[in-house]
Amino acid sequence: MDVMPGELAYRKLSFWHDTVPGSLEPQDPLDGDRSAEVAIAGAGFTGLWTAYYLKKARPDLRVVVCEREIAGFGASGRNGGWCSALFPASLAKLERMAGRDAAVAMYRAMQDTVDEVGRVAAAEGIDCHWAKGGTVHLARSPAQLERAREEVAEARSFGFGQADLRLLNGAEAAELAAAAGVLGATYTPHCAAIHPARLARGLASVLRRRGVAVHEGTPVTEIAPRRLRTPYGTVRAEYVIRATEGYTPQLPGLHRAIVPVYSLMIATEPLPDATWAQIGLAGRPTFGDFRHLIIYGQRTADGRFAFGGRGAPYHFGSAIRPGFDRVPPVFRALRQSLRELFPVLGEVQVTHSWGGPLGVPRDWCASAGLDPSTGLGWAGGYVGDGVATTNLAGRTLADLVLGHRTEITRLPWVGHQSPQWETEPLRWLGANAGLHAMGWADRLEARSGRQSRLGELAGRFLFG
Numbered sequence: 001m002d003v004m005p006g007e008l009a010y011r012k013l014s015f016w017h018d019t020v021p022g023s024l025e026p027q028d029p030l031d032g033d034r035s036a037e038v039a040i041a042g043a044g045f046t047g048l049w050t051a052y053y054l055k056k057a058r059p060d061l062r063v064v065v066c067e068r069e070i071a072g073f074g075a076s077g078r079n080g081g082w083c084s085a086l087f088p089a090s091l092a093k094l095e096r097m098a099g100r101d102a103a104v105a106m107y108r109a110m111q112d113t114v115d116e117v118g119r120v121a122a123a124e125g126i127d128c129h130w131a132k133g134g135t136v137h138l139a140r141s142p143a144q145l146e147r148a149r150e151e152v153a154e155a156r157s158f159g160f161g162q163a164d165l166r167l168l169n170g171a172e173a174a175e176l177a178a179a180a181g182v183l184g185a186t187y188t189p190h191c192a193a194i195h196p197a198r199l200a201r202g203l204a205s206v207l208r209r210r211g212v213a214v215h216e217g218t219p220v221t222e223i224a225p226r227r228l229r230t231p232y233g234t235v236r237a238e239y240v241i242r243a244t245e246g247y248t249p250q251l252p253g254l255h256r257a258i259v260p261v262y263s264l265m266i267a268t269e270p271l272p273d274a275t276w277a278q279i280g281l282a283g284r285p286t287f288g289d290f291r292h293l294i295i296y297g298q299r300t301a302d303g304r305f306a307f308g309g310r311g312a313p314y315h316f317g318s319a320i321r322p323g324f325d326r327v328p329p330v331f332r333a334l335r336q337s338l339r340e341l342f343p344v345l346g347e348v349q350v351t352h353s354w355g356g357p358l359g360v361p362r363d364w365c366a367s368a369g370l371d372p373s374t375g376l377g378w379a380g381g382y383v384g385d386g387v388a389t390t391n392l393a394g395r396t397l398a399d400l401v402l403g404h405r406t407e408i409t410r411l412p413w414v415g416h417q418s419p420q421w422e423t424e425p426l427r428w429l430g431a432n433a434g435l436h437a438m439g440w441a442d443r444l445e446a447r448s449g450r451q452s453r454l455g456e457l458a459g460r461f462l463f464g
């Protein structure tokens, strides 16, 4: 048996892992064959929520989760902590796929999901530092303001009103987040800031208490109908669920199903109250802006900035390595972006820097589904919007496994099949060209102040 990484290595994964209570030693690796009603590969939010809702509905079900590392090892433990109603496919795209009512139903379901996560965390005693302060998206150039207006116009055209998304003028925006050069913003109340590793580890503990077998340190080598194979034994089950998101291409036969794209983050030292008084973000709204190469941030419960963005390269062959989590030029750029946003930060110390792979499907549309003939289920492709969406996925998969036809099993992402990604080297060329184009577009806009369609076009061409 390979020697597994332990507590110390896992603590270094991110600020969140460093500060999550409890042991991070892998628990209870599989030690022989098992049988169950449901077997799940992956103990991120997708796998954990699926097990949670199955066990809640049917306490007698035998549910086994196999996780290669520890629960919350992947994106679920490392993210920006935006538990938001964002869904990676736009309303217009969902309308093209499934009609207007279905598009609206999907977005309304996402709004409910944000509250569901908060409700379960409270009910189960998981202190994930939940603060539902909404999201403020800043516009800091005329081009960004134009995009803010377009976003509000699209929301209105689908019947979403002021209570869902508001356009703020410069003064209103600065009251929420006193960033430099703010011309306006959008504000939505549908987001909570959380400590993601606390939620992931808390859920894993709840599952164990309820009798779910969560086998950490257990890599799945093959997912097949009625069978999930590991080096330490095979789990036979009527239903087998894939919940491996960005790591999916490592599984046999799934190399082109999803592309792992790295998102990187930094956390600062805790800031004095006097600094926060100048910055704002009271009530802990999450924040970003309207550039193409997205940035995202939150004020943590202990008074730091946790701040992230894309921009790390896609690696040939969808490779995933621990070394890819840390890209010094991207960390420097993040630090600079944060200081540009809030110059009052000055030479603030960055205490943590990390990253991880998220999963991007070819058409940028997340999906969840179950093939009743094989018993194989899946959920994923959330791009950067999985913190809440995984909860909806877990409830949906539980309903599908239990044969319940419900409002959520009729949502347009259920059963959606994204096309395969191109073979290499096209995938590498396309993904990295797209990332560069978005960066160029942002620089052009910063210089000219006018909208550059380059980033958007690159995004559309590459990601559907």
Ligand SMILES: Cc1cc2nc3c(=O)[nH]c(=O)nc-3n(C[C@H](O)[C@H](O)[C@H](O)COP(=O)(O)OP(=O)(O)OC[C@H]3O[C@@H](n4cnc5c(N)ncnc54)[C@H](O)[C@@H]3O)c2cc1C
Pocket (backbone or CB within 6 Å): 041, 042, 043, 044, 045, 046, 047, 066, 067, 068, 069, 070, 071, 072, 073, 074, 075, 076, 077, 078, 079, 080, 081, 082, 083, 084, 218, 219, 220, 221, 243, 244, 245, 246, 247, 248, 251, 262, 263, 264, 265, 296, 308, 355, 356, 357, 358, 359, 379, 380, 382, 383, 384, 385, 386, 387, 388, 389, 390
């Ligand atoms: C830096 C970063 C910031 C982000 N910020 C946000 C945000 O603020 N808001 C938001 O909504 N989304 C955000 N996301 C995306 C979000 O975190 C993910 O969409 C979500 O956590 C996906 O959950 P998951 O359970 O599907 O995947 P993961 O959390 O990646 O879990 C997959 C699990 O499967 C395990 N696994 C993989 N292969 C195997 C195998 N062969 N055998 C056994 N186990 C296996 C992995 O170890 C891992 O634990 C961010 C992602 C990153 C990386």
